[in-house]
Amino acid sequence: MDHVATSPVETDVLIVGAGPVGLFAVFELGLFDMRCHLVDILDRPGGQCAELYPEKPIYDIPAYPSISAQGLVDRLMEQIAPFAPQFHFEQMVSALTRMDDGRFLVETDVGTHFLAKVVVIAAGGGSFQPKRPPIPGIEPYEGTSVQYSVRRMDDFRGQNLAIVGGGDSALDWALNLHPIAGRITLIHRRDEFRAAPDSVNKMRALVEAGEMDLVIGQVSGLDGEDGVLEGITVKTADGPVALPVTRMLPFFGLTMKLGPIANWGLNLEQNLIPVDTEKFETSEPGIFAIGDINTYPGKLKLILSGFHEAALMTQAAKRICAPGERIVFQYTTSSTKLQKKLGVA
Amino acid sequence: MAAITFITHDGEEHKVEAEPGSTVMEAAVRAMVPGIEAECGGACACATCHVYVASSWREAVGGPSPMEEDMLDFAYEVGEGSRLSCQIKVTDALDGLTVRVPERQA
Numbered sequence: 503m504d505h506v507a508t509s510p511v512e513t514d515v516l517i518v519g520a521g522p523v524g525l526f527a528v529f530e531l532g533l534f535d536m537r538c539h540l541v542d543i544l545d546r547p548g549g550q551c552a553e554l555y556p557e558k559p560i561y562d563i564p565a566y567p568s569i570s571a572q573g574l575v576d577r578l579m580e581q582i583a584p585f586a587p588q589f590h591f592e593q594m595v596s597a598l599t600r601m602d603d604g605r606f607l608v609e610t611d612v613g614t615h616f617l618a619k620v621v622v623i624a625a626g627g628g629s630f631q632p633k634r635p636p637i638p639g640i641e642p643y644e645g646t647s648v649q650y651s652v653r654r655m656d657d658f659r660g661q662n663l664a665i666v667g668g669g670d671s672a673l674d675w676a677l678n679l680h681p682i683a684g685r686i687t688l689i690h691r692r693d694e695f696r697a698a699p700d701s702v703n704k705m706r707a708l709v710e711a712g713e714m715d716l717v718i719g720q721v722s723g724l725d726g727e728d729g730v731l732e733g734i735t736v737k738t739a740d741g742p743v744a745l746p747v748t749r750m751l752p753f754f755g756l757t758m759k760l761g762p763i764a765n766w767g768l769n770l771e772q773n774l775i776p777v778d779t780e781k782f783e784t785s786e787p788g789i790f791a792i793g794d795i796n797t798y799p800g801k802l803k804l805i806l807s808g809f810h811e812a813a814l815m816t817q818a819a820k821r822i823c824a825p826g827e828r829i830v831f832q833y834t835t836s837s838t839k840l841q842k843k844l845g846v847a
Numbered sequence: 848m849a850a851i852t853f854i855t856h857d858g859e860e861h862k863v864e865a866e867p868g869s870t871v872m873e874a875a876v877r878a879m880v881p882g883i884e885a886e887c888g889g890a891c892a893c894a895t896c897h898v899y900v901a902s903s904w905r906e907a908v909g910g911p912s913p914m915e916e917d918m919l920d921f922a923y924e925v926g927e928g929s930r931l932s933c934q935i936k937v938t939d940a941l942d943g944l945t946v947r948v949p950e951r952q953a
Contacts, residue, residue, distance in 0.1 A: 554892040627886075636923045636951045668920050691925055696917040720924065754953065755921045757886070757893070803888075 510615035511588075513539045514823045516608055517622045518595050518763070521549020523793030523808030524624035525578040525587075530816040532585030533840055536823050539588045539618075541595050541610055543629045548575035550626055553756065564806060574805075584845045590614055594629050596762045598789075606788065620819045623775060623784070623791040624808070627758035635666070635752045637721055647731030648724075648750045652679070658749055660684045664734055666721055667753035673697040675751060677704055680714060687715040687745055689736055717743060721752075760795075771797055781818035782811045788822055790815045849942040853880045853898070856950045865937040871946065872896040872933035882948035889933040894921040894953045898946040900928040900935075908935055908944070921953050 515531055517524045520542035528538045546552055551571035559568045569577075593610040598621065601607055608616045632650035634640065640648060649657070652675055663683040665676045668690040674697075676688050688705065695702045708714040719738035726732040731750060736743045760773045769776055769785040774797035777783055782790050792815055793808035801807070820829055834840045841847030851874055853861040865874035875883040875896070884895035891914055900908045905928050911919060915934045919925050932946065 554887065555890055558890065633921060633953060636953060669917075691920060692916075694916070696920070755894075 508613075508615070510607065510617045511539060512617045513537055513588075514618070515539075515620045515622055515819060516541065516606070516616045516618035517624055519549060519623065519625040519793070519795075520544070520547040520589060520591075521624060521626045521793065522551055522574060522578055522805050523626070523812060524549070524622070525575070525582055526809050527622055527624060527792060527812040527815070528582040528585055528587045529578075530812045531819060532582065532587075533834070533843060534816055534820045534829070535843070536620075536816075536819060538585070539590060539616060541590045541593055541608075541614075541616075543592065543594045543631075545591050547579060547589065548572065550758075551575050553630060560805070562804065562806065584843065594761060598766050600786075600788075604788070619788070619823045621789045622815065622819070623763060623789065623795055624793045624812075625760075625763065626794045628763075628773070628795070629759055629761040630756040631759050631761075633754040633757045635721065635754050637724060639724055642729045643724060643726065643731050643750070646729045647726065647748065648752065650752065652751065655679060655682055658683045658751075661749040662745075662747045663687070664689055664721070664745060664747040664750045665753070666690070666750065668692070668695045668697065669753060669755070670697045670701065671753040672751075673701040673705055675753070676714065677701060677708075680708060683749075685715070687717055687747060689717045689719060689721060691718070691720050693718050717745070719743065721750075724750075780814065782815040783818060790819065849937050849939060849944065851875075851937070851941070852943075852945045853883070853948055854945065855880070855882050855948045865941075867937050867939055869937050870933050871898070871935040871937060871941075871944070872931070874937065875932060880948065882952065883932065884952045885933060891915055891918055891931060891934055894918050894931060896932040897922040897925075897949055897952055898930055898932045899926060899949065900930055901945040901947070902928060904941075904944050904946075907940055922949075923951055923953050924949055 514536040515538045517538050517540045520540045552575055556572035593612045596611050597609040599607045606618050606621050658679050659682050661683050662685045664687045665672050666689045709716045717736050719736040721734055722737045723735040731748055733746045775784050775791040777791050777796045779798050782792050784791050792811040794803045832840050838847050848864045851863050851865050861880045863874045863878040872885050876885050886895045887893035915931050
């Protein structure tokens with residue numbers, strides 16, 4: 503019989519996604535004494551706000567004429583601190599099973615298990631995944647000759663490696679793998695890099711010394727057989743150039759995919775999760791969806807809509823976590839009980 | 848209003864009326880021009896509204912900002928006249944603008 507190596511983490515609520523809406527849900531749920539664990543694929547809280555546009559100002563957060571996306575995340579983290587949320591970063595929820603007692607057993611791709619009374623999907627546009635460059639015929643090489651992240655540096659030992667991209671990931675890995683790989687060719691579409699100047703200088707010094715190659719152009723084709731890469735073609739200003747590379751690491755940023763949530767048996771409409779507008783519950787009782795990931799008539803993908811959805815979802819979640827208990831509506835301005843929970847009374 | 852023509856990869860022409868002050872991407876999305884995905888909704892954060900500005904219009908439209916250049920690194924088959932259409936503001940001066948939609952977005 504299979505058995506779980508470590509006992510599952512028991513929690514009132516498991517929140518999938520630690521973006522602004524997932525974070526604010528911790529606050530609303532906390533006021534009603536529900537404890538939360540959050541899972542996110544990123545290595546820090548904030549979701550798209552932290553990953554895509556941390557420096558950009560947001561102008562439609564009530565009472566903030568302008569606040570940077572990272573600023574908003576920082577304030578939310580401060581606001582929910584009294585409720586001590588537990589974060590599980592760099593992992594993605596995979597399987598979900600309803601147990602006989604009504605709770606959900608949720609598993610992540612690195613093997614963390616949760617037993618939750620309520621699951622709240624606040625996954626925004628989905629899980630961040632590396633973007634696949636649309637090079638024709640790339641699929642058979644993925645996971646072997648073509649990788650989108652470096653899991654084991656030793657995979658590249660002695661290999662003729664092409665690193666594609668002009669950002670920090672591309673530059674950092676070009677420098678880190680330089681002593682290990684046989685030969686590194688950095689390929690970028692222009693001779694300008696949006697990476698730390700220090701890394702760019704180091705790379706240029708290696709190219710100058712003949713220890714690394716730099717090709718300005720775009721990869722247009724792959725050669726090889728059975729997933730074993732033997733060479734690539736790069737379109738340059740002087741025409742196509744063939745390079746005998748055996749491994750390729752493209753760094754084209756991140757995109758968002760719904761991922762394994764699509765297999766949880768929930769109703770879906772164009773990769774969004776339909777919910778009702780009283781409880782924001784999905785087609786599966788006890789599983790809620792709030793923020794950009796849900797849809798309902800009149801839905802607006804605004805952070806402030808997600809905040810509202812979190813507050814209403816909380817009422818329904820409380821009925822599941824504490825059945826039979828009377829739910830008292832209180833204001834944080836006047837309720838000593840709520841203020842005690844917030845640590846201000 | 849400014850008339851903007853999108854030529855999709857299969858050669859089909861889509862003529863769209865765009866309001867000055869909006870963006871070329873918004874005009875495309877409103878008219879459901881195939882091939883303009885605009886995943887991020889216009890935040891210059893995804894490179895899925897990539898177009899090629901016709902050579903005769905490049906001077907009037909202008910070039911990409913440094914931030915847009917960085918994002919273009921993630922686009923497919925970047926070439927002469929490549930722009931992210933969410934970063935092109937429509938003005939009366941762009942009445943008649945023609946852009947090509949690439950074979951695929953990143």
